[in-house]
Amino acid sequence: xxxxxxxxxxxxxxxxxxxxxxxxxxxxxxxxxxxxxxxxxxxxxxxxxxxxxxxxxxxxxxxxxxxxxxxxxxxxxxxxxxxxxxxxxxxxxxxxxxxxxxxxxxxxxxxxxxxxxxxxxxxxxxxxxxxxxxxxxxxxxxxxxxxxxxxxxxxxxxxxxxxxxxxxxxxxxxxxxxxxxxxxxxxxxxxxxxxxxxxxxxxxxxxxxxxxxxxxxxxxxxxxxxxxxxxxxxxxxxxxxxxxxxxxxxxxxxxxxxxxxxxxxxxxxxxxxxxxxxxxxxxxxxxxxxxxxxxxxxxxxxxxxxxxxxxxxxxxxxxxxxxxxxxxxxxxxxxxxxxxxxxxxxxx
Amino acid sequence: xxxxxxxxxxxxxxxxxxxxxxxxxxxxxxxxxxxxxxxxxxxxxxxxxxxxxxxxxxxxxxxxxxxxxxxxxxxxxxxxxxxxxxxxxxxxxxxxxxxxxxxxxxxxxxxxxxxxxxxxxxxxxxxxxxxxxxxxxxxxxxxxxxxxxxxxxxxxxxxxxxxxxxxxxxxxxxxxxxxxxxxxxxxxxxxxxxxxxxxxxxxxxxxxxxxxxxxxxxxxxxxxxxxxxxxxxxxxxxxxxxxxxxxxxxxxxxxxxxxxxxxxxxxxxxxxxxxxxxxxxxxxxxxxxxxxxxxxxxxxxxxxxxxxxxxxxxxxxxxxxxxxxxxxxxxxxxxxxxxxxxxxxxxxxxxxxxxxxxxxxxxxxxxxxxxxxxxxxxxxxxxxxxxxxxxxxxxxxxxxxxxxxxxxxxxxxxxxxxxxxxxxxxxxxxxxxxxxxxxxxxxxxxxxxxxxxxxxxxxxxxxxxxxxxxxxxxx
Numbered sequence: 001x002x003x004x005x006x007x008x009x010x011x012x013x014x015x016x017x018x019x020x021x022x023x024x025x026x027x028x029x030x031x032x033x034x035x036x037x038x039x040x041x042x043x044x045x046x047x048x049x050x051x052x053x054x055x056x057x058x059x060x061x062x063x064x065x066x067x068x069x070x071x072x073x074x075x076x077x078x079x080x081x082x083x084x085x086x087x088x089x090x091x092x093x094x095x096x097x098x099x100x101x102x103x104x105x106x107x108x109x110x111x112x113x114x115x116x117x118x119x120x121x122x123x124x125x126x127x128x129x130x131x132x133x134x135x136x137x138x139x140x141x142x143x144x145x146x147x148x149x150x151x152x153x154x155x156x157x158x159x160x161x162x163x164x165x166x167x168x169x170x171x172x173x174x175x176x177x178x179x180x181x182x183x184x185x186x187x188x189x190x191x192x193x194x195x196x197x198x199x200x201x202x203x204x205x206x207x208x209x210x211x212x213x214x215x216x217x218x219x220x221x222x223x224x225x226x227x228x229x230x231x232x233x234x235x236x237x238x239x240x241x242x243x244x245x246x247x248x249x250x251x252x253x254x255x256x257x258x259x260x261x262x263x264x265x266x267x268x269x270x271x272x273x274x275x276x277x278x279x280x281x282x283x284x285x286x287x288x289x290x291x292x293x294x295x296x297x298x299x300x301x302x303x304x305x306x307x308x309x310x311x312x313x314x315x316x317x318x319x320x321x322x323x324x325x326x327x328x329x330x331x332x333x334x335x336x337x338x339x340x341x342x343x344x345x346x347x348x
Numbered sequence: 349x350x351x352x353x354x355x356x357x358x359x360x361x362x363x364x365x366x367x368x369x370x371x372x373x374x375x376x377x378x379x380x381x382x383x384x385x386x387x388x389x390x391x392x393x394x395x396x397x398x399x400x401x402x403x404x405x406x407x408x409x410x411x412x413x414x415x416x417x418x419x420x421x422x423x424x425x426x427x428x429x430x431x432x433x434x435x436x437x438x439x440x441x442x443x444x445x446x447x448x449x450x451x452x453x454x455x456x457x458x459x460x461x462x463x464x465x466x467x468x469x470x471x472x473x474x475x476x477x478x479x480x481x482x483x484x485x486x487x488x489x490x491x492x493x494x495x496x497x498x499x500x501x502x503x504x505x506x507x508x509x510x511x512x513x514x515x516x517x518x519x520x521x522x523x524x525x526x527x528x529x530x531x532x533x534x535x536x537x538x539x540x541x542x543x544x545x546x547x548x549x550x551x552x553x554x555x556x557x558x559x560x561x562x563x564x565x566x567x568x569x570x571x572x573x574x575x576x577x578x579x580x581x582x583x584x585x586x587x588x589x590x591x592x593x594x595x596x597x598x599x600x601x602x603x604x605x606x607x608x609x610x611x612x613x614x615x616x617x618x619x620x621x622x623x624x625x626x627x628x629x630x631x632x633x634x635x636x637x638x639x640x641x642x643x644x645x646x647x648x649x650x651x652x653x654x655x656x657x658x659x660x661x662x663x664x665x666x667x668x669x670x671x672x673x674x675x676x677x678x679x680x681x682x683x684x685x686x687x688x689x690x691x692x693x694x695x696x697x698x699x700x701x702x703x704x705x706x707x708x709x710x711x712x713x714x715x716x717x718x719x720x721x722x723x724x725x726x727x728x729x730x731x732x733x734x735x736x737x738x739x740x741x742x743x744x745x746x747x748x749x750x751x752x753x754x755x756x757x758x759x760x761x762x763x764x765x766x767x768x769x770x771x772x773x774x775x776x777x778x779x780x781x782x783x784x785x786x787x788x789x790x791x792x793x794x795x796x797x798x799x800x801x802x803x804x805x806x807x808x809x810x811x812x813x814x815x816x817x818x819x820x821x822x823x
Binding site: 023 | 389390391392393394406407464465466467468470483512538539541735738739742743745746750753754757760761764767768769772773776
């Protein structure tokens with residue numbers, strides 16, 4: 001028995017030593033490879049930068065044709081995308097990416113590991129490699145699992161203007177509001193307009209898609225869809241009304257402020273809260289008094305929203321002083337004092 | 349009792365200890381088998397690309413970062429500095445000074461130009477009196493609360509009362525976060541559309557690293573063997589243990605150094621428990637309990653990315669105090685929730701996690717100390733077969749050194765944070781020595797902690813800091 005354990009420990013130790021030597025060797029090679037890639041990036045970077053910014057007309061040198069080519073080009077272009085996207089010519093980044101990476105990515109999408117495929121999808125999106133649109137769509141159609149690969153595939157397709165994914169938003173099993181917004185933010189005006197047409201013309205729109213579309217437009221202050229969002233404040237569904245109010249807070253405007261009056265007395269606390277937020281966001285001074293009444297609302301979130309938004313209104317600080325001095329409600333007094341000392345500074 | 353009888357009893361005891369340790373080894377290997385495929389699958393994933401869009405996405409939930417601080421004057425400013433630099437769309441930092449007797453508050457007020465504000469906090473939980481609050485003029489999302497001393501749990505509860513956002517992150521005052529830590533940790537919550545209610549990330553030890561402006565610029569090994577051994581311990585705990593538990597949704601610990609929580613869930617379960625020094629683990633067990641009681645589909649997840657750097661104790665006294673406290677916290681948590689043990693209602697938590705933490709994490713020190721006594725006594729008095737003593741010694745080496753060495757290899761295979769081959773060799777060498785010194789000392793302290801748990805001695809002990817983050821290198 002003892003000899004069995006001696007052998008067991010000995011074998012395990014030996015296996016670990018072999019692994020250690022292997023990993024140490026692998027790390028040495030990795031460090032050397034990294035240095036090679038960095039040297040290649042340093043060599044190519046000036047030319048690539050000049051070409052992408054437009055100061056160099058002829059195409060820059062091709063990267064050395066070795067196994068580090070893909071990594072070097074990816075990092076080079078990625079650095080440029082992140083450095084200053086506005087100052088650079090995105091089309092030229094796409095052109096270079098398609099020239100050096102497309103063939104490799106076609107292979108990865110078919111035969112790569114899960115992590116390699118996802119990394120490849122990230123770069124297809126970042127470099128806007130439109131010539132891979134068909135491969136991307138076919139890859140999406142072949143996916144069965146709704147994991148990060150699926151999500152990234154849809155994100156990349158949205159960036160490449162792949163119209164067929166609009167249909168997916170209606171037919172796929174429910175996608176989360178957050179994820180749909182991720183797709184919307186990547187779509188160009190044409191694709192977005194097509195999608196809006198679908199939403200307005202169809203009787204059955206998935207709830208999350210509608211929510212995402214309403215809130216997304218507010219966040220982007222998308223004027224073209226402001227009337228659509230505003231009319232949703234009258235929808236018969238509570239959740240839709242709330243999303244519309246949230247979106248109008250982001251727009252920081254409302255065409256007819258009187259439509260807000262009823263919401264201060266709504267039976268739903270979320271509507272009272274958003275009424276206070278919207279009055280604050282749109283600087284609707286006429287709603288100071290209804291907001292002051294919300295300081296004693298039974299729901300904390302409503303009270304806080306009223307307190308958080310009243311300071312910015314004309315005469316708001318005086319009203320806060322008044323509440324701090326005279327309110328019968330202890331919390332109302334506290335939150336009024338708190339907001340006064342914060343002087344309207346809110347967390348970013 | 350005659351000699352034969354004594355010999356038989358001792359041999360029986362010897363075999364019991366051997367079987368126990370082999371079982372513990374097998375469980376560790378089982379956890380590794382569960383965690384391995386996920387680590388392997390994701391190790392080449394581009395982590396930065398994965399979270400790129402989240403930093404500008406307005407749907408990324410706003411988070412209140414709570415920093416309880418008691419006499420943290422050496423590192424608090426650096427911790428806060430690292431938090432202010434977080435890449436996250438909407439967050440606030442709330443430092444809760446839990447009645448410090450040093451200049452913790454003064455350091456913050458001075459460095460971040462903080463001025464007093466009136467307090468208006470909700471009262472989810474009763475806490476010691478909050479005395480004053482401050483807000484930074486430079487960073488409007490930085491707050492400082494001063495309260496009477498009530499312990500870490502009380503400070504966190506006060507922070508929750510004050511916080512304004514639906515999720516909160518709890519971070520120790522002696523830790524710093526990677527720039528993308530919050531994004532990476534909140535990702536499972538967002539991806540699951542709120543189904544994940546709490547997440548934790550991997551914590552690493554910052555001793556020895558080069559730190560500039562509250563950020564780890566270069567990962568380096570410390571010089572002290574005591575600190576190196578703690579690095580190896582963290583590898584083992586996070587890389588082998590937690591990921592396996594998380595994958596099976598039976599994770600019982602989100603490190604107190606850094607975790608993200610859904611506030612409404614924590615409020616629902618009553619917040620942090622002031623009566624235990626293991627408040628982080630106790631909260632997680634209570635959340636699991638509430639999820640299972642409600643038959644909810646919510647879960648707790650752990651992400652394998654190293655996102656938080658913490659200062660490990662660098663002196664024998666402070667390490668001893670820490671280990672005694674950890675062991676006491678574990679014992680108290682298991683005692684509080686003893687009804688969950690082997691209770692099928694709590695599924696994996698009740699049937700596996702709780703028994704595992706009781707038998708392996710809590711009692712292994714007792715078994716190992718018994719093993720040492722057994723080996724010494726046998727050698728001195730030649731009462732048992734030498735083979736049994738040899739087997740026990742080998743199994744102890746397997747349980748300690750070889751598993752730790754495996755964890756070092758796993759770290760290099762996955763994250764390879766240490767930039768040179770020499771560091772890996774040093775770590776591996778120290779891992780092999782674990783069973784012969786470090787583990788013996790740790791087990792003695794853990795047994796001491798167990799004894800103190802029975803005595804209900806609640807002192808936190810000496811946790812003096814050398815101030816890893818305050819001894820920053822110049823940029």
